[in-house]
Amino acid sequence: MKALKDMGLSLTVGHIYDIEKIASYGVISTPSLVLDENVLSYGKVLNKDEIIELLKDKL
Numbered sequence: 001m002k003a004l005k006d007m008g009l010s011l012t013v014g015h016i017y018d019i020e021k022i023a024s025y026g027v028i029s030t031p032s033l034v035l036d037e038n039v040l041s042y043g044k045v046l047n048k049d050e051i052i053e054l055l056k057d058k059l
Helices: 002-006 019-024 048-056
Strands: 032-035 038-042
Touching: 002 048, 032 048, 038 048
Parallel strands: none
Antiparallel strands: 032 038
């Protein structure tokens, strides 16, 4: 949430707990970051700067 705030964005953030839905993205380990049905990261806890770096080219 801090990354979004620092970028001046107001986006809806959701959490998926359904294992089948998670697997449908090809994610084999959590946590993951998915934007518009595209997996940006999985298996690593990202810090704020890493999230900003991943998002800035996608938005």
